Amino acid sequence: SRLTHLDAAGNAVMVDVSAKPDTERVATARGRIDMRPDVLDMIVNGDTPKGDVLAVARVAGLMAGKKTSDLIPLCHPIFLSSLRVSLRPEGSGIEIEAIAKTTGPTGVEMEALTAVSVCALTVYDMCKALDRTMRIGDIRVVQKSGGRSGSFVAPGESG
Amino acid sequence: SRLTHLDAAGNAVMVDVSAKPDTERVATARGRIDMRPDVLDMIVNGDTPKGDVLAVARVAGLMAGKKTSDLIPLCHPIFLSSLRVSLRPEGSGIEIEAIAKTTGPTGVEMEALTAVSVCALTVYDMCKALDRTMRIGDIRVVQKSGGRSGSFVAPGESG
Amino acid sequence: SRLTHLDAAGNAVMVDVSAKPDTERVATARGRIDMRPDVLDMIVNGDTPKGDVLAVARVAGLMAGKKTSDLIPLCHPIFLSSLRVSLRPEGSGIEIEAIAKTTGPTGVEMEALTAVSVCALTVYDMCKALDRTMRIGDIRVVQKSGGRSGSFVAPGESG
Amino acid sequence: SRLTHLDAAGNAVMVDVSAKPDTERVATARGRIDMRPDVLDMIVNGDTPKGDVLAVARVAGLMAGKKTSDLIPLCHPIFLSSLRVSLRPEGSGIEIEAIAKTTGPTGVEMEALTAVSVCALTVYDMCKALDRTMRIGDIRVVQKSGGRSGSFVAPGESG
Amino acid sequence: SRLTHLDAAGNAVMVDVSAKPDTERVATARGRIDMRPDVLDMIVNGDTPKGDVLAVARVAGLMAGKKTSDLIPLCHPIFLSSLRVSLRPEGSGIEIEAIAKTTGPTGVEMEALTAVSVCALTVYDMCKALDRTMRIGDIRVVQKSGGRSGSFVAPGESG
Amino acid sequence: SRLTHLDAAGNAVMVDVSAKPDTERVATARGRIDMRPDVLDMIVNGDTPKGDVLAVARVAGLMAGKKTSDLIPLCHPIFLSSLRVSLRPEGSGIEIEAIAKTTGPTGVEMEALTAVSVCALTVYDMCKALDRTMRIGDIRVVQKSGGRSGSFVAPGESG
Numbered sequence: 032s033r034l035t036h037l038d039a040a041g042n043a044v045m046v047d048v049s050a051k052p053d054t055e056r057v058a059t060a061r062g063r064i065d066m067r068p069d070v071l072d073m074i075v076n077g078d079t080p081k082g083d084v085l086a087v088a089r090v091a092g093l094m095a096g097k098k099t100s101d102l103i104p105l106c107h108p109i110f111l112s113s114l115r116v117s118l119r120p121e122g123s124g125i126e127i128e129a130i131a132k133t134t135g136p137t138g139v140e141m142e143a144l145t146a147v148s149v150c151a152l153t154v155y156d157m158c159k160a161l162d163r164t165m166r167i168g169d170i171r172v173v174q175k176s177g178g179r180s181g182s183f184v185a186p187g188e189s190g
Numbered sequence: 191s192r193l194t195h196l197d198a199a200g201n202a203v204m205v206d207v208s209a210k211p212d213t214e215r216v217a218t219a220r221g222r223i224d225m226r227p228d229v230l231d232m233i234v235n236g237d238t239p240k241g242d243v244l245a246v247a248r249v250a251g252l253m254a255g256k257k258t259s260d261l262i263p264l265c266h267p268i269f270l271s272s273l274r275v276s277l278r279p280e281g282s283g284i285e286i287e288a289i290a291k292t293t294g295p296t297g298v299e300m301e302a303l304t305a306v307s308v309c310a311l312t313v314y315d316m317c318k319a320l321d322r323t324m325r326i327g328d329i330r331v332v333q334k335s336g337g338r339s340g341s342f343v344a345p346g347e348s349g
Numbered sequence: 350s351r352l353t354h355l356d357a358a359g360n361a362v363m364v365d366v367s368a369k370p371d372t373e374r375v376a377t378a379r380g381r382i383d384m385r386p387d388v389l390d391m392i393v394n395g396d397t398p399k400g401d402v403l404a405v406a407r408v409a410g411l412m413a414g415k416k417t418s419d420l421i422p423l424c425h426p427i428f429l430s431s432l433r434v435s436l437r438p439e440g441s442g443i444e445i446e447a448i449a450k451t452t453g454p455t456g457v458e459m460e461a462l463t464a465v466s467v468c469a470l471t472v473y474d475m476c477k478a479l480d481r482t483m484r485i486g487d488i489r490v491v492q493k494s495g496g497r498s499g500s501f502v503a504p505g506e507s508g
Numbered sequence: 509s510r511l512t513h514l515d516a517a518g519n520a521v522m523v524d525v526s527a528k529p530d531t532e533r534v535a536t537a538r539g540r541i542d543m544r545p546d547v548l549d550m551i552v553n554g555d556t557p558k559g560d561v562l563a564v565a566r567v568a569g570l571m572a573g574k575k576t577s578d579l580i581p582l583c584h585p586i587f588l589s590s591l592r593v594s595l596r597p598e599g600s601g602i603e604i605e606a607i608a609k610t611t612g613p614t615g616v617e618m619e620a621l622t623a624v625s626v627c628a629l630t631v632y633d634m635c636k637a638l639d640r641t642m643r644i645g646d647i648r649v650v651q652k653s654g655g656r657s658g659s660f661v662a663p664g665e666s667g
Numbered sequence: 668s669r670l671t672h673l674d675a676a677g678n679a680v681m682v683d684v685s686a687k688p689d690t691e692r693v694a695t696a697r698g699r700i701d702m703r704p705d706v707l708d709m710i711v712n713g714d715t716p717k718g719d720v721l722a723v724a725r726v727a728g729l730m731a732g733k734k735t736s737d738l739i740p741l742c743h744p745i746f747l748s749s750l751r752v753s754l755r756p757e758g759s760g761i762e763i764e765a766i767a768k769t770t771g772p773t774g775v776e777m778e779a780l781t782a783v784s785v786c787a788l789t790v791y792d793m794c795k796a797l798d799r800t801m802r803i804g805d806i807r808v809v810q811k812s813g814g815r816s817g818s819f820v821a822p823g824e825s826g
Numbered sequence: 827s828r829l830t831h832l833d834a835a836g837n838a839v840m841v842d843v844s845a846k847p848d849t850e851r852v853a854t855a856r857g858r859i860d861m862r863p864d865v866l867d868m869i870v871n872g873d874t875p876k877g878d879v880l881a882v883a884r885v886a887g888l889m890a891g892k893k894t895s896d897l898i899p900l901c902h903p904i905f906l907s908s909l910r911v912s913l914r915p916e917g918s919g920i921e922i923e924a925i926a927k928t929t930g931p932t933g934v935e936m937e938a939l940t941a942v943s944v945c946a947l948t949v950y951d952m953c954k955a956l957d958r959t960m961r962i963g964d965i966r967v968v969q970k971s972g973g974r975s976g977s978f979v980a981p982g983e984s985g
Binding site: 055086089090093094096097098108110111112113114115116117132133134 | 360362366454
Binding site: 110 | 691722725726729730732733734744745746747748749750751752753768769770
């Protein structure tokens with residue numbers, strides 16, 4: 032088992048996927064941003080127009096998911112056949128989920144993870160004047176299917 | 191105290207900063223990515239050429255920091271006068287820090303946070319074949335100076 | 350009949366096209382920019398080197414067509430197999446046409462419309478010092494073929 | 509009076525603005541997209557969650573305004589100090605307005621016009637499955653101030 | 668034999684490749700950057716941390732190869748299945764090689780050439796404070812296979 | 827004398843320019859692309875519509891110059907106040923020159939060099955079906971002024 036992005040001489044390469052078959056691949060990533068309760072209230076039902084912070088963050092996540100190969104040096108450009116990003120309040124913050132789908136030779140974890148990350152950063156940006164102690168975290172892949180390595184459900188995650 | 195990115199009718203806007211003076215602004219953000227010990231070893235002193243995963247991730251963080259306003263819908267484009275990204279092993283993962291600097295009317299927290307996030311995503315991408323349970327987290331601003339709101343050091347953070 | 354870009358909860362999503370078959374799809378869009386007669390003359394046969402405003406605008410339209418999914422949040426990234434943009438003087442302005450083609454699961458109207466729009470904006474930019482009353486309009490799809498919904502020719506348009 | 513984007517030999521150039529003073533510049537652009545009444549209803553108060561099409565289009569307009577110099581070949585990159593995009597139903601469609609602001613040597617008409625155009629294209633994209641005869645038009649500058657050429661209000665426009 | 672990127676009226680177009688079959692295509696490009704011997708030493712074994720200039724340049728080349736269709740107006744967007752960039756000292760400078768691969772209707776020479784060019788520019792950027800007389804050159808395709816025109820090995824090149 | 831893009835630990839950084847004064851800076855870069863005489867003829871006066879290959883390449887060079895900081899990892903984003911790109915036949919190929927200008931704390935060599943490189947790549951792309959042995963080279967800075975290091979004219983270059 033080796034880091035596949037490095038060749039024999041240790042140089043970074045975008046690995047050759049030309050021999051891998053096209054299969055349908057789905058990946059789900061999650062993450063969250065935590066904040067002060069009053070700021071969370073303000074976002075969710077407060078004096079801000081309902082839904083707008085969440086709407087802007089959702090769009091930002093979608094657009095960033097499409098830019099993944101532009102941001103992550105060794106990611107292949109892919110044709111995303113679907114991407115959905117959702118946000119919902121949970122505990123002391125907002126839980127973010129992105130589901131990416133493609134038919135191709137490479138997985139879409141990075142697309143889902145990038146969508147979640149930029150979605151969280153956008154919430155941060157829109158609320159930073161109110162709370163300087165917000166924190167983004169728990170960004171991980173919770174489920175993935177398709178490809179040689181088969182399906183994966185992270186232990187302890189609801190599907 | 192209101193969400194400044196929304197106007198009276200609740201529409202998202204890129205807020206007007208034309209009346210704000212240019213001041214020197216610095217922001218430091220941190221975050222981390224955790225992984226299995228054997229994968230961390232492999233990155234840090236293992237059988238991969240030393241430093242290369244870290245070098246690629248550092249470059250990705252720098253380049254992403256410059257693209258912040260392209261990713262975050264309501265962020266102003268700015269002239270970044272400096273950006274540095276560093277990674278070091280700590281505990282069960284890698285701690286990432288980015289320091290951004292500008293002279294201008296808006297802060298650079300988002301640039302530092304974006305650099306940290308994409309840096310972590312790049313480590314994830316390069317190691318995902320080895321460990322599917324990695325987790326990115328603790329992304330936050332630890333220090334900021336300049337601008338109307340004055341300096342800020344997050345409680346409990348070393349400067 | 351529903352807005353397909355919104356899910357059951359009203360959240361914007363990039364719709365799933367993974368079950369749609371790849372077919373050849375062509376779309377033609379048109380639009381125009383109107384201006385003062387002397388400015389039109391200057392562009393077309395006047396004291397500017399023949400063709401150069403038009404040549405720059407044509408290139409801008411081609412390049413923008415390739416960036417469509419970067420600009421329009423819910424557009425899928427696609428492989429454009431052909432794109433052509435043409436401009437010709439007509440009446441009090443310049444008529445612009447773009448024809449986009451792909452083999453894939455989604456249509457290419459947005460690519461053709463984006464190419465026309467940015468082409469017109471570029472003519473505007475290059476002439477705005479001469480005429481501040483130019484106007485861009487009549488941007489529409491005139492013809493499309495391929496895909497489940499079959500062929501379409503807009504009423505009253507020449508093919 | 510000459511096309512300033514072309515040099516003596518007729519070659520396209522990005523004109524030299526280094527001798528122009530920094531002044532505050534504001535530009536307002538407007539445009540519209542027309543559609544079938546039932547589709548307009550669906551967007552505005554219909555069975556789609558209120559505001560979401562409009563919210564996505566607004567974000568797309570804001571993000572595109574920031575990319576103007578990336579799209580229009582001879583446009584200078586600028587620091588936008590403010591950008592706001594608004595949409596409201598009017599007659600048989602939606603009227604779009606963008607107001608851009610900068611302090612610098614060049615105007616911001618192109619940023620406002622680009623924001624309006626991409627905002628309209630996004631509405632088109634989200635509704636194209638319902639109505640294939642939508643039309644984008646009347647894209648123009650209605651007001652501008654700052655810079656050598658002084659203020660301008662287009663005849664017949666409300667400020 | 669004609670310039671295929673121009674239509675009958677001499678207008679630039681992105682040529683139609685929809686009738687071309689998908690085949691595996693590989694292209695190798697090379698180029699070099701020459702510099703003063705002391706600067707070359709400093710990069711290769713000198714007082715700079717080993718490999719870092721080269722590592723940054725390699726990443727820049729990989730990322731630029733993925734942006735080719737964004738930079739070259741008439742290039743088709745493609746799915747790159749592999750890209751590798753390598754640098755090695757040779758004579759009075761650094762020899763750069765990029766190998767690009769795709770399965771599709773168009774070749775990948777431009778992707779390989781763009782990767783080499785931006786890789787060289789990045790070395791230039793990182794060393795320009797030390798040597799203002801560096802020179803980038805000899806950028807060419809040395810080998811290509813796949814596609815209607817068959818394989819090609821440039822005369823006098825080692826494969 | 828050290829490589830300024832690397833910090834004490836050898837990590838790549840975008841160096842801090844916040845203490846450098848804004849000065850007017852100009853840089854001129856040149857390069858060339860060589861080809862078979864019949865292809866050169868075809869471009870310059872041949873059976874292709876005069877000027878179009880050159881016009882497309884010029885636009886590509888201008889647009890790439892504006893993207894320099896997006897391509898070169900450690901380049902600062904800057905406000906380019908002027909950029910001009912010109913091409914003229916010379917000997918067995920086409921000589922390309924780009925002149926970039928800014929008022930700011932950093933130089934514009936990279937912008938001029940990037941414009942020249944992408945301009946040459948575009949000529950290559952448009953003629954590659956006719957000649958597979960073209961070669962891009964001699965890319966260098968011929969003149970630069972402004973900044974701490976003072977003016978520079980490369981030995982043996984005409985200004």
